[in-house]
Amino acid sequence: MRFRRIAPEVLVGTSRAWSTTCTIAGPDGAVVVDGPVSPADVAALGARADARELVATHADWDHLLAPLAFPTARRRAAAATLRRLAAERRPIAGELAAWDSAHDHPPRGLPDWADAAELPQHGRANTAAGPVEIVPADGHTTDGVAILLVRHGVLIVGDYLSPVEIPSVDPIAGIGAYLATLARLDTVVAGVDWVVPGHGWPLTRPRARDLLEADRRYLERIAATGDAPLPRHATDAVQRRQHGRNCLCTRG
């Protein structure tokens, strides 16, 4: 895991696997948003923070493992994420088990988020890192929020605006929901210094806006015509497969 400090009280860790990020914020690293992936990442996070609160942006397993480093910290997630965790716990845990098995790690249980405290889907909440503004962010999944660390000028967006991936649209949420999320993020990005995507590394505001515009053009064109040039990584086989799935989201 590689750490970068982007504000006096904000440190971003990037896992080697999928460049998944976790953000440590507040005095003594009191709040961690999203989490590490591998057992080594979990240990590295545990050594860099003293978390009392853990926040998940959405219910994909690679964002849910911070409790393995801080088992007694308070867990918090928005209502749609808690609903998805309750309804899809078994397949989400299965994906973690499959990843551990494929990488020769001893199997790890998916942390239980059933008792997590509910965050609003939209609006303000207080955390140990100061107030946060919560922005609904569905489209990549049927759940999802972005978290603005108000005092620190940092917006954590979950799986949007990634420099390492093209958009990944959930077929149930749909391209319309994804584009609506990009429009909400656009407004918030305008007022921050840094954007932290769920995969990649911290982005300056101009870089985040470039990615947002490219993703908006890409998805608007798919919605209109059923296909589009990839916004980045056009020769990468994994991204081309994702592009194929995105194009299917227009058929119903």
Ligand SMILES: [Zn+2]
């Ligand atoms: Zn992810």
